[in-house]
Amino acid sequence: QTKTIIGVSIPAADHGWTAGVVYHANEAKKMVERMYPGTQVIVKTAKDANEQANQIQDMLTVNKINTLVILPQESAPLTAPVAALKRQGVYTVVVDRGLTNPAAQDAYVAGDNRSFGKVAAQYMGKQLGGKGNVVVLRGIPTVVDNQRVESFEAAMKAQYPGVKILDKKFGNWNRDDAFKVMQDYLTRFPKIDAVWAADDDMAVGVLKAIQQAGRKDIRVVLGGGGMKEMIKKVMDGSDKLVTANVTYPPSMIADAIMLAAKNRTAGKALPRSTIIPSVLVSKSNAQKFYFPQSPF
Amino acid sequence: MTSSTRNISVAPASSLMMRLGRLGPLLGLVLLMVLATALNSSFLSPANLTNVATSAAFIGIIAVGATFVIISGGIDLSVGSLAALTAGSVILIMNAVSGTLGAGWTTVLVGMVAALVIGALAGFAHGMLITRGRIEPFIVTLGTLGIFRAVLTYLSQGGSISLNLDVADTFAPVYYGRLLGLPVPVIVFALVALLGGLILNRTRYGRYVQAIGSSEQVARYAAIDVSRVKTTTYVLQGLCVAVATILYVPRLGSASPSTGLLWELEAIAAVIIGGTALKGGNGRIWGTVVGALLLMTITNMLNLTNIISVYLNAAVQGIVIILVAFFQRGKR
Amino acid sequence: MTSSTRNISVAPASSLMMRLGRLGPLLGLVLLMVLATALNSSFLSPANLTNVATSAAFIGIIAVGATFVIISGGIDLSVGSLAALTAGSVILIMNAVSGTLGAGWTTVLVGMVAALVIGALAGFAHGMLITRGRIEPFIVTLGTLGIFRAVLTYLSQGGSISLNLDVADTFAPVYYGRLLGLPVPVIVFALVALLGGLILNRTRYGRYVQAIGSSEQVARYAAIDVSRVKTTTYVLQGLCVAVATILYVPRLGSASPSTGLLWELEAIAAVIIGGTALKGGNGRIWGTVVGALLLMTITNMLNLTNIISVYLNAAVQGIVIILVAFFQRGKR
Amino acid sequence: MTAARPRPVRPRPEPRTHVAFQGVTKHFGPVQVLHDISFEIAAGEVHALLGENGAGKSTLMKVLSGHHAPTLGHIEVNGSPVQFRSARDAEALGIVLIHQEFNLAEDLTIAQNIFLGHEPGGWLLNDADMNRRAAEALRLVDLHLDPRLRVRQLSVGQKQLVEIARALSRQARLLVMDEPTAALTVGETRVLLELVTRLREEGVTVLYISHKLDEVERIADRVTVLRDGHFITTQPAAGLTPQAMANLMVGRELEDMFPPRQAPRPAVALRVQHLSVPGWAHDLSFEVQQGEVLGFAGLVGAGRTEAFEGLFGLRRRTVGRVERHGQPVMIRNPGDAARHRLVYLSEDRKGKGLLVDASLRENLTLMTLSRYARPLLDVRAEQRALERAVDEYGIRTGQLDVPASALSGGNQQKLALAKILETEPEVVILDEPTRGVDVGAKREIYHLIHRLAEAGKGVIVISSELPELLGLCHRLLVMREGHVVGELTGDRMNEREVIEYATGVRTAGGVSAGGLRA
Numbered sequence A: 001q002t003k004t005i006i007g008v009s010i011p012a013a014d015h016g017w018t019a020g021v022v023y024h025a026n027e028a029k030k031m032v033e034r035m036y037p038g039t040q041v042i043v044k045t046a047k048d049a050n051e052q053a054n055q056i057q058d059m060l061t062v063n064k065i066n067t068l069v070i071l072p073q074e075s076a077p078l079t080a081p082v083a084a085l086k087r088q089g090v091y092t093v094v095v096d097r098g099l100t101n102p103a104a105q106d107a108y109v110a111g112d113n114r115s116f117g118k119v120a121a122q123y124m125g126k127q128l129g130g131k132g133n134v135v136v137l138r139g140i141p142t143v144v145d146n147q148r149v150e151s152f153e154a155a156m157k158a159q160y161p162g163v164k165i166l167d168k169k170f171g172n173w174n175r176d177d178a179f180k181v182m183q184d185y186l187t188r189f190p191k192i193d194a195v196w197a198a199d200d201d202m203a204v205g206v207l208k209a210i211q212q213a214g215r216k217d218i219r220v221v222l223g224g225g226g227m228k229e230m231i232k233k234v235m236d237g238s239d240k241l242v243t244a245n246v247t248y249p250p251s252m253i254a255d256a257i258m259l260a261a262k263n264r265t266a267g268k269a270l271p272r273s274t275i276i277p278s279v280l281v282s283k284s285n286a287q288k289f290y291f292p293q294s295p296f
Numbered sequence B, C: 001m002t003s004s005t006r007n008i009s010v011a012p013a014s015s016l017m018m019r020l021g022r023l024g025p026l027l028g029l030v031l032l033m034v035l036a037t038a039l040n041s042s043f044l045s046p047a048n049l050t051n052v053a054t055s056a057a058f059i060g061i062i063a064v065g066a067t068f069v070i071i072s073g074g075i076d077l078s079v080g081s082l083a084a085l086t087a088g089s090v091i092l093i094m095n096a097v098s099g100t101l102g103a104g105w106t107t108v109l110v111g112m113v114a115a116l117v118i119g120a121l122a123g124f125a126h127g128m129l130i131t132r133g134r135i136e137p138f139i140v141t142l143g144t145l146g147i148f149r150a151v152l153t154y155l156s157q158g159g160s161i162s163l164n165l166d167v168a169d170t171f172a173p174v175y176y177g178r179l180l181g182l183p184v185p186v187i188v189f190a191l192v193a194l195l196g197g198l199i200l201n202r203t204r205y206g207r208y209v210q211a212i213g214s215s216e217q218v219a220r221y222a223a224i225d226v227s228r229v230k231t232t233t234y235v236l237q238g239l240c241v242a243v244a245t246i247l248y249v250p251r252l253g254s255a256s257p258s259t260g261l262l263w264e265l266e267a268i269a270a271v272i273i274g275g276t277a278l279k280g281g282n283g284r285i286w287g288t289v290v291g292a293l294l295l296m297t298i299t300n301m302l303n304l305t306n307i308i309s310v311y312l313n314a315a316v317q318g319i320v321i322i323l324v325a326f327f328q329r330g331k332r
Numbered sequence D: 001m002t003a004a005r006p007r008p009v010r011p012r013p014e015p016r017t018h019v020a021f022q023g024v025t026k027h028f029g030p031v032q033v034l035h036d037i038s039f040e041i042a043a044g045e046v047h048a049l050l051g052e053n054g055a056g057k058s059t060l061m062k063v064l065s066g067h068h069a070p071t072l073g074h075i076e077v078n079g080s081p082v083q084f085r086s087a088r089d090a091e092a093l094g095i096v097l098i099h100q101e102f103n104l105a106e107d108l109t110i111a112q113n114i115f116l117g118h119e120p121g122g123w124l125l126n127d128a129d130m131n132r133r134a135a136e137a138l139r140l141v142d143l144h145l146d147p148r149l150r151v152r153q154l155s156v157g158q159k160q161l162v163e164i165a166r167a168l169s170r171q172a173r174l175l176v177m178d179e180p181t182a183a184l185t186v187g188e189t190r191v192l193l194e195l196v197t198r199l200r201e202e203g204v205t206v207l208y209i210s211h212k213l214d215e216v217e218r219i220a221d222r223v224t225v226l227r228d229g230h231f232i233t234t235q236p237a238a239g240l241t242p243q244a245m246a247n248l249m250v251g252r253e254l255e256d257m258f259p260p261r262q263a264p265r266p267a268v269a270l271r272v273q274h275l276s277v278p279g280w281a282h283d284l285s286f287e288v289q290q291g292e293v294l295g296f297a298g299l300v301g302a303g304r305t306e307a308f309e310g311l312f313g314l315r316r317r318t319v320g321r322v323e324r325h326g327q328p329v330m331i332r333n334p335g336d337a338a339r340h341r342l343v344y345l346s347e348d349r350k351g352k353g354l355l356v357d358a359s360l361r362e363n364l365t366l367m368t369l370s371r372y373a374r375p376l377l378d379v380r381a382e383q384r385a386l387e388r389a390v391d392e393y394g395i396r397t398g399q400l401d402v403p404a405s406a407l408s409g410g411n412q413q414k415l416a417l418a419k420i421l422e423t424e425p426e427v428v429i430l431d432e433p434t435r436g437v438d439v440g441a442k443r444e445i446y447h448l449i450h451r452l453a454e455a456g457k458g459v460i461v462i463s464s465e466l467p468e469l470l471g472l473c474h475r476l477l478v479m480r481e482g483h484v485v486g487e488l489t490g491d492r493m494n495e496r497e498v499i500e501y502a503t504g505v506r507t508a509g510g511v512s513a514g515g516l517r518a
């Protein structure tokens, strides 16, 4: 009976959501090592795809992992490296961002970026009563971002054709950039009804920019990802612009680690695919998504 | 003396070209503003112009410090990280003292002083490592770039550090307030630039900074305390970062590992677009100010229009930077 | 002339210190390896060592080019973006031609040639803008840093560009294969470094590069075609980026807007840790190689142990970089 | 060379010792440069320090002025031993050094350089006052330039004058002048010597280093000679002729400074027509025969340097026609020139001549690398070439693997000369070839120039030393304000005529420069 050694490779905590991932991964590590004595979990972060590819190779060579739980920085560039590990006998669990060649992953645990965009569009369309002007702040140019924005636009067009998307610019999942982009949107568009910030970090910047400009026309600011401060606002109803959120829980990494530990120590395979859908957080269910200990 | 030596008059020939060269960045800025107005007339609205100036203030203030460092022949890559670390630490400190000192101006003052102390200490450490440790500035500040940001990431556990709401309310006017009709950051930026210009051009210290950048050997022969002057440039840079941070914290009331990312490149770019040579020796503060405004105008212009694919924003910035530099190339 | 050249007794004193200074980076590497082994004995396993060397190959190859640029007194900030753009374009080209040429080596060869052409052209453009356009290298390459990456982002529409699977299979051995028991990238790295060393130290061109970095004016008076030599350093840099890209594409099989992010800093850091002065004039390729290995060893060591919070990785890297530079400071 | 010294008889107080060197010894790493040097300098005298290139004069003066610390021994000033930690300590005692190699910050203005470290003003600098005082200092050396000009824009001679002005502005009690006239022409030199005399009258002690022994004879009270870092002798200058000084320096008899001139060959080596360098030189036309040594005389600022830099494409210029050995050639840059076997030795050896941080070997072979590329550079062959050149040109250095900056001034000059002559050129243009070179070596260079001429090369010499031009050249062109104003050969080649043309007292009588071709 070989010992289960789980290598966890995740992006470095460079913005709120990834910080949540790092937090939940470390929490899961503690829990797994308590629950399954003899099982070892190694958590490593990487700042880009290239480093992550090096990192998982190092984990195999030196730490002798036999299970890999990876949240890839990006799907395509990590497909070949993960496939290489799989060929060398490592059980591979891919989280959130599926590889371009699904054969390289033994199991897939993921959020659903398309439903993330769709849920947001549906909520926003409803709030606006099917009519109004929306500006969008996208993240960093990545597949994740493309999927979210595409499905947001598609859903909006299909269900609320009266809602007009004025522009969509990159805010880089960053508060400061979002602040600046929002300032400029406010200069440019005299009438904005809603802002889809697509990420709670960006929503923070957006709210400040609106506050500074003293604009009253905006009715909805919808972030996403479930940052604790934002969930709290939804819960308390303290900000009339922030009435909902869309989950994309960073805790999915913990789910994946727990699943892997449970099944691998028992020598079983994981379900091929576990999808954690994005759900709408509103005042009624906010309590469930509030983790005051998490950094995100 | 003998009359054999002619009186050589300093002819003003070719000085028009020279001057145009010197004014390169300013011309670039004006052209850009004309273009921006053509693309979207709201560019010239006072609200938008103050937005641009306010956003430029952060990079601009930091770039004033960078002008000194670069003129003296050094470089500081760590400014963005230092801003992030300072912001995080200051928030933690203010949150901590607000328990006993309350959420009033005392707490905010403690925070401001803390920022200045942290900035100055970081700069001093750079200066010491560079002068006493005799390590290349590039290496020292590349190292601290990693260190500062890592410490902040550790403090924030990767997430963000937020200022208590009541302190944030007291602090807010420092960013959102206005004096004489102008946003506070713009006023502070102007003051920092004026002071910087004064120090650089009208004090002994400023003169020594230029002499050292021109030739360290000559400066040493002139019995200038090269190590001290160089160290002081890094301290000035640290203080400028601190001032920028003091303006930054009340804006969003939080700091995170992505705070100040790549500010070093923007600050250095502002300095160099402004006509200061990367190899040191001479430069000018007003150029740096124009450089910072120019960089921010490009971003603003891109946000105000839709004619270019968002994917190409960075390309437009790149092209404009190169073009502006081309304008003022004559003088070299 | 007089044959009165005195022979003053030459004692070998102080040259030991000098030599130790020169060997600084190497000593740093060795110490780091000892430390890594102490932390985890599998560090020294051949498998791990080849991993380290293979990962170092990308930055290392680019850094060899950067050594030339920096010695000549220039700088190239665009290497990471250029790598991304080259990777993306080459993948698109290979995908396109694989339809007619099939998925065999012909297609791969077309891709390789395309990479070299793109790299050389980009370098040539840099060289022209810098020499004929008389724009600071910092500005030119900061501009193209934005431009190259934006073009790639545009080509990939913000997502990633992936190599067709069958072509990828043919291409794979270029990264995953072995020759004489060593991974191909390590062999290529060694060859590039050897060639670079030879060019720098044993050819006229290399001597000219050093002369220009030492004093452009003197070089011009000595009938050296300064513009051509400088331009060539950027072309060499572009070719090195192309070679690194050729190794990179079969590894990850795709390119995206975040490919090669911040490689410029790593490459420049490798060069300077290796003992080349940022202000140009002199430097050494072997130092650059050691610098690249050293940077990668730090990352590897951090992956091998658990004693430090993941949040502090960058801090450890920063500290080690500064310490290594401190080791070799004597010689300046 | 033996002008009567205009020495006023002054009531001399008891000669007091101003500075005493006590067993001063200096090592640079393994190389010992000064050996146990002891002698005294009396207050208020002009004391000349003589010695061959590399004898250690500059080093000793740097020790005196606090730039270097002695390895052993010490210095006494006014009877008490002193320990200088920096130049500022020395300046506090009124000891000021005028550097042989310029120490000016190129990016700063003249005034800023003059007052660097001593800026007037309180918290804020008083630039107006500084510029005014700088202008005064410049007037002392008869340099009429705007003190707000950046030093980068000055010519070598002007930089030298700025250095001197800087030292004068420091209220020196002991002024050390290290080859102040090496880059000056006759006129400026005369001004400077008058200045030295005046300073002495004001009670300032002057330590004067020069390889121009006639100057030394004119102004020095006493002379100290160094040889190979050893103290040789101190003697009153009164009884010493330049010849005797030279013999003391070299330690043996020096005969004929200038070898006899051979007649040039009838073939033209280089012909230049209608060369203009905007702002500097106007429509120059001249030619030099094979085997001829053609001199260019003129005052500082006459535009000689600029004209030839223009010819080589180093400045913006227009040129009608250039012929080498009768063939029209196109010279757009120094590379073209080198291909046509033309070389130019710059007057600015530090800024344009040598890679000061690079090794001697790399400097020597920089222009002839193709010779050592087979195809890889043969470093050992380069090293052999260096050893040969060191011997041939008498470059004195303790070690061969040092950077060029470690050579003494005169030896750097020899290296710069060696570097360009390595290319085996057909036409050689030498701008101030003997700047800072000692008598012995000068003589060697003169002989070398004649050997070049004998071998059929065309040689052009630009020099500020009239005796050198008169002794060396077959023919002289005098330039003034960018024009060739006179051509002198045979009997007319004498000091008086040259100066008259150069200063504009005499003109070519309406003959345009273009008409002055030989």
Ligand SMILES: Nc1ncnc2c1ncn2[C@@H]1O[C@H](COP(=O)(O)OP(=O)(O)OP(=O)(O)O)[C@@H](O)[C@H]1O
Residues within 6 Å of the ligand: D028, D031, D033, D051, D052, D053, D054, D055, D056, D057, D058, D059, D060, D100, D396, D397, D398, D402, D405, D406, D407, D408, D409, D410, D411, D436, D438
């Ligand atoms: N920094 C240094 N390192 C090593 N050697 C040096 C250094 N400076 C000077 N030397 C050596 O010291 C010797 C004396 O040099 P110095 O400059 O004092 O000569 P000098 O008498 O002034 O000659 P010149 O007439 O050519 O100016 C020379 O052999 C020179 O190579």
Ligand SMILES: Nc1ncnc2c1ncn2[C@@H]1O[C@H](COP(=O)(O)OP(=O)(O)OP(=O)(O)O)[C@@H](O)[C@H]1O
Residues within 6 Å of the ligand: B008, B009, B010, B011, D153, D154, D155, D156, D157, D158, D185, D279, D298, D299, D300, D301, D302, D303, D304, D305, D306, D347, D462, D463, D464, D481
């Ligand atoms: N017409 C002029 N206008 C302005 N400045 C002048 C003019 N003529 C000469 N000068 C000044 O005098 C300097 C002359 O240069 P330079 O001394 O190199 O000439 P030169 O003939 O080569 O003299 P030398 O070789 O004896 O030093 C220039 O740098 C310039 O500042």
Ligand SMILES: [Mg+2]
Residues within 6 Å of the ligand: D057, D058, D059, D100, D178, D408, D409, D410
């Ligand atoms: Mg000397």
Ligand SMILES: [Mg+2]
Residues within 6 Å of the ligand: D155, D304, D305, D306, D347, D431
């Ligand atoms: Mg001249």
